[in-house]
Amino acid sequence: MNIDLYGFGPALAAGALMTVKLALCALCLGLVLGLLGALAKTSPYKPLQWLGGAYSTLVRGVPELLWVLLMYYGTVTLMSALGEAFGNPELALTPFAAGVIALGLCFGAYATEVFRGAILAIPKGHREAGVALGMSKVRIFTRLIMPQMWRIALPGLGNLFMILMKDTALVSVISLEEIMRQAQNAVLFSKLPFTFYLVAAFMYLGLTVLAMTGMHFLEKRAARGFVRTT
Amino acid sequence: MEWEVIFKWLPKFYQGALLTLELVGIAVVLGLILAVPLGIARASKLWYVRSLPYAYIFFFRGTPLLVQLFLVYYGLAQFDAIRDSFMWPYLRNPFWCATATMTLHTTAYIAEILRGAIQAIPPGEIEAARALGMSRAKAMFYIILPRAARIGLPAYSNEVILMLKASSLASTVTLLELTGMTRTIIARNYLTVDMFFTAGVFYLVISFLLVQAFKQVERWMRVDACQGR
Numbered sequence: 001m002n003i004d005l006y007g008f009g010p011a012l013a014a015g016a017l018m019t020v021k022l023a024l025c026a027l028c029l030g031l032v033l034g035l036l037g038a039l040a041k042t043s044p045y046k047p048l049q050w051l052g053g054a055y056s057t058l059v060r061g062v063p064e065l066l067w068v069l070l071m072y073y074g075t076v077t078l079m080s081a082l083g084e085a086f087g088n089p090e091l092a093l094t095p096f097a098a099g100v101i102a103l104g105l106c107f108g109a110y111a112t113e114v115f116r117g118a119i120l121a122i123p124k125g126h127r128e129a130g131v132a133l134g135m136s137k138v139r140i141f142t143r144l145i146m147p148q149m150w151r152i153a154l155p156g157l158g159n160l161f162m163i164l165m166k167d168t169a170l171v172s173v174i175s176l177e178e179i180m181r182q183a184q185n186a187v188l189f190s191k192l193p194f195t196f197y198l199v200a201a202f203m204y205l206g207l208t209v210l211a212m213t214g215m216h217f218l219e220k221r222a223a224r225g226f227v228r229t230t
Numbered sequence: 231m232e233w234e235v236i237f238k239w240l241p242k243f244y245q246g247a248l249l250t251l252e253l254v255g256i257a258v259v260l261g262l263i264l265a266v267p268l269g270i271a272r273a274s275k276l277w278y279v280r281s282l283p284y285a286y287i288f289f290f291r292g293t294p295l296l297v298q299l300f301l302v303y304y305g306l307a308q309f310d311a312i313r314d315s316f317m318w319p320y321l322r323n324p325f326w327c328a329t330a331t332m333t334l335h336t337t338a339y340i341a342e343i344l345r346g347a348i349q350a351i352p353p354g355e356i357e358a359a360r361a362l363g364m365s366r367a368k369a370m371f372y373i374i375l376p377r378a379a380r381i382g383l384p385a386y387s388n389e390v391i392l393m394l395k396a397s398s399l400a401s402t403v404t405l406l407e408l409t410g411m412t413r414t415i416i417a418r419n420y421l422t423v424d425m426f427f428t429a430g431v432f433y434l435v436i437s438f439l440l441v442q443a444f445k446q447v448e449r450w451m452r453v454d455a456c457q458g459r
Contacts, residue, residue: 061434063398066409070426073416077423169294173402180296187304194305201293201301208292 005199008186015182016203022099022168022178027161029104034111039141041116052112059109064167067106072098072174099171107164114156118149151222158215165207179203232421236428239415246411247432253397253407256329258390261336268337269344270370283341290338295396298335303327303403328400336393340386347382348374380453387444391437398433408432 005012033055040052059067075093083091093101122145130140172180183200187193272283290298306312306321320326351374359369401410412429416422448454 058430058434061437062430063395063409063433065395065398065401066412066426066430066433069409069413070423070430074423074426166292166294169296170399172296180294180300183297184300192308194301194308197297197301197305201289201297204294204297205289205292 005196006186006190006192008182008190008196011182011185012179012199012203015177015179016207018096018176018178019165019168019207022096022103022171022176023161023165025096025100026103026107026164026168029100030107030111030160030164031157033104033108034115037108037112038115038119041112042119056109056112059105064102064106065170065173067102068099068170068174071102071105095171095174095176098174099168099176103164103167103171106167107160110160110163111157114153114160115149117156118153119145121152122148151226154215154219154222158211158219161215162208162211165211166204169204231427232424235419235421236424239419239425239428242411242415243408243428243432246406246408246429247436249405249407249411250394250397250400251436253325253329253332253400253405254390254394257332257336257397258340258393260329260333261340261393262386264333264337265340265344266375268341269348272341272345273348287338287342290335291342295331295335296399296402299328299331299399299403302331324400324403324405328397328403328405332393332397332400335396336389339389339392343382343385343389344378346385347378350381351377380451383444383448383451383453387441387447390440390444394433394437394440 037052037055040048041056043049043052072093072095075098079092080089083089126144126148127140130144135143168178169180172178172184175181179200183196186196190196268283268286271279272287274280302321303324312318312321355377356369356374359373360366364372397407398409400407401413404410406414408429412425416425419425
C-alpha cells in the first residue's frame, strides 16, 4: 500500500520531533516535581506532607486539557505584569513552554505517588544503617534511597511516560506544531482527514513502541543486580 | 477572584457538568459491557482468540484519545459510503461521535483491567470449580467473573476518573461540556483564570463524589473480604 502524503511527510516528521522534545522536557520537569512531591509527602513535617498531598490530589483531579489551557491563556496577565517589572511588556509563555509546564505538572503529580510508593518499599533498616554509619540525611537519600528507588519506580514511571507521550497531543490545542497540529494543517490542505489522522495515530503508535522498547532495556539494566543467573 | 461573576455563570457550568457526566456515564457503562467479552478473549490461552483483542487494545491504548476523536468526527466524512449510509445522521453529530470514541477507548482499557484481574485469580479456585463438575461456562459465570470483578474494581474506578478527565477532549469537537462551556464563557467575559478555576473545582468535586461512590460499591461488593487469602 502506498500512502500519498501530498508532500506533508517532512512537516509530520518535524511534528514528531517536536512531540519527542515536548515529551522529554515535560518528563524532566515532571521527574523533579515528582521527586519533590514524594519527598514532601514522606517527610516527617506536617505542613510539607500537606503540601505534597494537596499538589498530587489537586493536579490529578483536574483534566490535563484544562491545565494546558490554563497555563497558556491563564498566565497572560501574570506574565505581562512580570514582564512589565523587567521592562519587557511583551513577555508571554510560548505554546511550547506552556505545554511543558502543564504536562510536567501533571506528570509530576502522578510521579509523586509512584516515587512515594518506591520510597516506602525500601526496607527501613537501610535508612537506619545509614544513620548508624553517621551519614547525613541528604547523603542517606542520594546514596542509599535514590539508587534503590529507581528500580522500583521504573515500571510505574514507564507507564506514566507512555501516558505523557499521548497527552502531548493536547498541546496542539494551543497551536504548537507537533504531530497532531501538523496533521490538522495537512487536513486543511488535502481534505483527507481520515488518511492524515490515521497516519498521526500510527506515528504515536510508533513512538509508544519505541518508548516501550527503551523502558524494557532500562528495566533490564536497573534489575541487573537482581537476576539469578544459575 | 470575581466571585459575583462566577456565581452569575454557575448555572451554565452546571449545564456543562451535566453533559460531561452524561458522556462519561454512557462511555464507562457501555465500555464495561463491551469489555467483558473482549477481556475474556484477551485472557484466552489460544493465540488466535487472543490476537484480535490484543491488536484492538494495542491500538486504542497506544494512540491519544484526541487522535481517535478526530479520526471518527472529522475522518469518517472522507468516505462517501459512510456519508450516504443510514449512520450518517449519528456520525455527523458531535455528541454521538464523542460517546462512541470514548466508549471504544475506555473499552480497551477496561478489557486490559479485566484480563489482569482474570489472570490474578488464584488458579486453584478455578481448578476447584472445575473439580466440582462445573462446566467452563458455569465456572466463568459463577467463579471467574465475580472474582475478577472484585479484583478489578479499584482499577475500574481509576479508569472512570480518567475518563472524567478525558471527557474534556470532547470540547475540541464543539461539544459544550464542562471545558467547552468554560471556554465559551471565557470568550464572553475574558476572566480566564477565574473561569478555569471554577471548572477545575467542578471537576474536583465530581471526581471526589465518584471516588466516594466507588468506596460504597467496594463495601457493598465486600472487596476487602476477598483480599488476603
